[in-house]
Amino acid sequence: MPSSTVTSKGQVTIPKEVRDRLRIGAGDRLSFIVRDDGVVELRPLTADLKVLYGVLEYNGKPRSVEEIDEAIRSAAAEPVRRTDRG
Numbered sequence: 001m002p003s004s005t006v007t008s009k010g011q012v013t014i015p016k017e018v019r020d021r022l023r024i025g026a027g028d029r030l031s032f033i034v035r036d037d038g039v040v041e042l043r044p045l046t047a048d049l050k051v052l053y054g055v056l057e058y059n060g061k062p063r064s065v066e067e068i069d070e071a072i073r074s075a076a077a078e079p080v081r082r083t084d085r086g
Contacts, residue, residue: 014042023051 002015019025022044029045063071 018042 002017004012004015006012014024022042024030024044024046027046031043031045033041033043035041
């Protein structure tokens with residue numbers, strides 16, 4: 001089990017094994033979630049977009065860049081519908 005020591009400034013070095021597993025490196029931002037049972041969750045706030053490859057599935061016909069641009073233009077031209085969130 002990886003471990004680390006807190007410095008006098010409250011800093012901790014995240015062990016390499018953990019950094020590799022979370023795919024985090026220098027400059028990445030992290031969040032700390034302290035649960036009611038005292039367990040602390042460490043989560044990366046930054047992610048490599050390559051990790052998301054294949055997450056969404058599309059079974060339709062492939063679209064050209066021009067078709068996508070036209071769909072965006074059409075949607076942007078439609079009036080904005082507001083909802084009452086009362």
